[in-house]
Amino acid sequence: MARQAPVRDVAPTVQRLRLRYAKRGRLRFTSTRDFQRALERALRRTGVPMAYSQGFNPHPRISYANAAPTGTASEAEYVELAVTAVLDPEKVREALDAALPPGLDVVEVVEVRTPDLADRLEASVWRIELPGVADADAAAAATAFLERAEVEVQRLTKSGMRTFDARGPVVRLDVAGDPPGAAAGDAEGPCAILDLVVRHVTPSVRPDDVLTALRQVADLVPPVPPRVTRLAQGPLAAGASTGPVALAVSDPLAADRA
């Protein structure tokens, strides 16, 4: 005789909110699961009236989309919450941002007005900083990579070692011009910066896969671990492979904000 889960008087969902958050600095080492625990605790502390699932172990209704890998920073991670009251998105943003540690920063919150956020996350824009690598070497490697129709790489995934093409989904890969900030070469030597735009496919091609490919096609071996940041994700813009890289994808929340 299986025990029946108690039927609970669960408040219905009356509003959905979409969050964009950033993972910065030392907190880029948090995993998706680490962020999930931190967010759920922040939601409880701030008293956001979450909608819960039924069952023995009710859990808050939260959807996580396409999280950046552990160790990479991001300016554009997306989460969707179901709540049981109509809330002011900006107040929720302020409260959650204050409740999460500095480095996990809630950048914006909008009310959901359109379906299918996940479908709109078509591609990511990544910035890869390569301390110790000269611009010319990085550019040569990128050119060699782009000349190929296909570059097979291997990565250990949850389902074992997988082999897949890292070239196909790459929309563009080039050495950034004068980058903002102090990441460029300084007293500590050169630091090439790669801009990468990659379409989301299965299995996903991540920046480390592209770096593996660069090692294979051009022997590019960074002397220290690269610093990787996702700058944006969203619908792939027309002409994404040319023009400013910042315009390669458009804002996936624009439709909700309209």
Next chain:
Amino acid sequence: MTVESVFPQLEALLPLVTKPVQYVGGELNAVSKPWESAAVRWALMYPDAYEVGVPNQGVQILYEVINERDDALAERTYAVWPDLERLMREHGVPQFTVDSHRPVGAFDLLGLSFSTELGYTNMLTALDLAGIPLHAADRDESHPVVVAGGHAAFNPEPIAAFVDAAVLGDGEQAVLALTDIVKAWKAEGAPGGREELLLRIARSGVAYVPAFYDVEYLPDGRIQRVVPNRPGVPWRVGKHTVMDLDEWPYPKAPLVPLAESVHERMSVEIFRGCTRGCRFCQAGMITRPVRERSARTIAEMVDNGLTRTGYEEVGLLSLSSADHSEIAVVAKGLADRYEGTETGLSLPSTRVDAFNIELANELTRNGRRSGLTFAPEGGSERMRRVINKMVTEDDLIRTVATAYGNGWRQVKLYFMCGLPTETDDDVLQIAEVARRVIETGRQASGTRDIRCTVSIGGFVPKPHTPFQWAAQLDHETTDERLRKLRDAIRADKQYGKAIGFRYHDGRPGIVEGLLSRGDRRVGLIIEQAWREGARFDGWSEHFSFDRWMTAAQAALEGLPVDVDWYTTRERDYAEVLPWDHLDSGLDKDWLWEDWQDAVAEVPVEDCRWTPCFDCGVCDQMGTEIQVGPTGLTLLGMPALPPRGEGLVAASSAPSAPSERTAG
């Protein structure tokens, strides 16, 4: 002098190690004070992996107590895994704190909390990575004062060469006293150097300073005597006891790590100490007397802690939680308060005889009845008389019948193997108990779909207990006995499949026994084993018995003692034990009588409910049992505020939510 963060150097190494998040800090409620703001700076270490160390209550309490002072700061450090240790050595990155990534060597004091002796080698790694000489004798004024605390510090002799001082008992007041001593000494311009500072600590009685005691040995290897070698240093050093736990409601702001830890819940200590008198239990002996926290304070700590952490579960901790005199009021009050929320309550360490179904029902109102755990510890009635765990088999069967009858499907039972006077039959009796549990459970629940898991730990005799004189069972016999038990359970056609069996081999217990009842000569073994690579000895994938035995052989070369002498040898009344000059309050003659009673299978009652048995603690320490009930029937907490009050939109017209979700 200002101290730079080592994070920039560390950061480059983190992509190369497993679970880097454990090294970055960023816990909710962590404190990072300006270096210059404090006159006295503590680094606090739990010498195990971050995931084990970060929930530790002792460290969290001291961290907060110190940081509340304007003139002091405390930061935390944990053992780094071998992958990061290797990289830190290669790149010259020192042992660091996770709060501000400051080098541990720059602090005034390094406090280590030893819940178990198996953290000793991790201490050596941390000292070495910090650039602190391993031996206290080689340190000067530029090095932190290394202070050991925690239960294992009741016999710090095996680590006497590596620590400058050891604090016995509750640490709250002791760390404040040490802070004052260090502050005054620094303010005076560090007169007399390190020797003077340690003398002040020793003479104050706040901590034991091993360097100020000489140990003399008899030709056969036994200790002849332990003598102070400086004037004014006490012959015996006593333990600290916090009497009013309501005055020390710590941690007030529990740490919430980003990384996953072994306890994904908040803990509130509901009382300290235990007078049940289980003879194997070091914790129960050295933390006497019982001091209850009041129901009101418990409720306030739960409420405040949940608000400040966002945890979903609260564990009400103690050595035997159902024994709190107001546990029913606490459980009902909290269950009422959090009814309809997702907050769960748990009560670890529940005795079979104190378990009652109303209490269990209160704690599982939200419907989770996954499993119950009880610890009869001894398989036979005779064995339970020897260890003074006065639970009858009928008690146990009645309790599990009630549990199975009320919807629980899984009962876990803890036992020990290798107890004094134990025979094969005593251990084989465990199989009989498990059979009866399943048989009764099937009747009570009306289903065959129930389980009982038997979990067995090897008994390790500990200092300051009646079994401190006992011979530890050799690991070959332990393993043999457990094999027989496993075969007996497996051979049972009718019930065997419903009984799970978990045990470990007996060899790690021998090393634990060596470290727990060792003297200063055992320090030679620890250092040798560490030099040969011993790390994380509490983790089976890192522990090597052979490495320890080889190290022991080399380190004890030419001495009249060996591993068996420390472990499987029974001591007699006259022997000077390595920890005799360290005072847990227990009268040695009382312990000896209790040991004789154990062998004679005579039980002793709990002094909470019967007259005093003169164990010595209250007389010696000037303490007394602090228990309720206070007559409180309701917790009287204010109502929980409604959720999300400040977040509601001004015009509250609901929009049509999309049914589809991201991801």
